[in-house]
Amino acid sequence: MTRTIRPEPLTAKAFAPFGDVLAASGDADKIINQGLCSRFHDRARLDFTEGRAGISIFDAVPRSLPHDLDMMERHPDGSQAFVPMHQNDWLVIVAADADGTPGAPRAFVASQGQGVNFHRGTWHGVLTPLAPPGLFAVIDRIGPGDNLEEHWFETPWRVTAN
Amino acid sequence: MTRTIRPEPLTAKAFAPFGDVLAASGDADKIINQGLCSRFHDRARLDFTEGRAGISIFDAVPRSLPHDLDMMERHPDGSQAFVPMHQNDWLVIVAADADGTPGAPRAFVASQGQGVNFHRGTWHGVLTPLAPPGLFAVIDRIGPGDNLEEHWFETPWRVTAN
Numbered sequence: 001m002t003r004t005i006r007p008e009p010l011t012a013k014a015f016a017p018f019g020d021v022l023a024a025s026g027d028a029d030k031i032i033n034q035g036l037c038s039r040f041h042d043r044a045r046l047d048f049t050e051g052r053a054g055i056s057i058f059d060a061v062p063r064s065l066p067h068d069l070d071m072m073e074r075h076p077d078g079s080q081a082f083v084p085m086h087q088n089d090w091l092v093i094v095a096a097d098a099d100g101t102p103g104a105p106r107a108f109v110a111s112q113g114q115g116v117n118f119h120r121g122t123w124h125g126v127l128t129p130l131a132p133p134g135l136f137a138v139i140d141r142i143g144p145g146d147n148l149e150e151h152w153f154e155t156p157w158r159v160t161a162n
Numbered sequence: 163m164t165r166t167i168r169p170e171p172l173t174a175k176a177f178a179p180f181g182d183v184l185a186a187s188g189d190a191d192k193i194i195n196q197g198l199c200s201r202f203h204d205r206a207r208l209d210f211t212e213g214r215a216g217i218s219i220f221d222a223v224p225r226s227l228p229h230d231l232d233m234m235e236r237h238p239d240g241s242q243a244f245v246p247m248h249q250n251d252w253l254v255i256v257a258a259d260a261d262g263t264p265g266a267p268r269a270f271v272a273s274q275g276q277g278v279n280f281h282r283g284t285w286h287g288v289l290t291p292l293a294p295p296g297l298f299a300v301i302d303r304i305g306p307g308d309n310l311e312e313h314w315f316e317t318p319w320r321v322t323a324n
Binding site for chain 2: 022023024028032033036037038039040041042043044046052053054055056057058059060061081083084085086087112113115117126127133134135137138139142
């Protein structure tokens with residue numbers, strides 16, 4: 001029997017247990033450049049053990065809905081931010097920890113102008129664009145060691161098209 | 163007399179004296195996620211004095227070419243990366259230092275899939291999208307103090323439409 005997940009819209013409130021939504025939302029913290037630019041300041045909780053922040057570029061193969069989720073991963077030593085370099089929807093899957101494995105996953109559809117930052121150690125699906133290009137800037141930990149735990153589900157979850 | 167600057171395409175080689183181009187260029191450093199994602203690893207020289215990296219979102223008013231440049235700025239205490247959250251062209255203006263003020267500026271047109279990281283202390287123009295939305299993720303220094311020097315030109319420079 002396939003277990004299904006219905007995707008939700010991505011909101012800061014719903015996503016708060018898992019990480020930060022990176023978006024120009026709410027009031028700007030500062031107006032700069034002679035009034036021509038709004039700065040939404042320091043919106044991610046960056047958190048690295050024995051390492052530092054770095055910027056990498058990910059180019060991922062687009063998927064489509066329904067999407068079968070057979071694996072989730074987490075990074076015990078650092079937060080990880082995904083910033084879309086495009087305006088397309090993309091899929092964010094997260095789960096609370098349940099005794100060292102992911103609990104029931106939740107799926108969010110991020111839309112134009114929304115990135116996310118997974119807090120350190122948060123179970124999440126791999127980067128899942130829903131349209132080309134699958135280009136993202138990733139701000140995560142640069143440091144020694146593997147910093148990766150994977151959990152493979154015996155029965156995959158299916159994220160529905162809604 | 164207006165001084166003019168002809169914009170150049172943004173390439174890593176031409177931009178190297180000023181910073182890093184953030185793009186999925188060249189061979190991937192690592193293939194991850196069961197072959198479905200290419201990682202172009204740690205492409206920015208992040209460099210902060212008395213501070214740490216943070217992620218902010220900028221929402222800037224789009225400009226158009228020709229563009230008049232009356233001011234450049236630099237951040238003595240930190241690098242600053244601009245990552246477009248869209249696929250539109252945008253304008254990057256930089257200058258070498260000439261005795262504490264900007265030398266002759268150079269203008270680059272960044273296109274789809276290109277972000278930049280200005281090295282610490284590099285003279286640059288403010289964030290200049292050329293189409294809506296003017297949304298960018300900015301990875302720069304979070305820390306005490308002003309971290310800003312501005313230079314206003316007596317005679318503005320004009321970046322031509324080419």
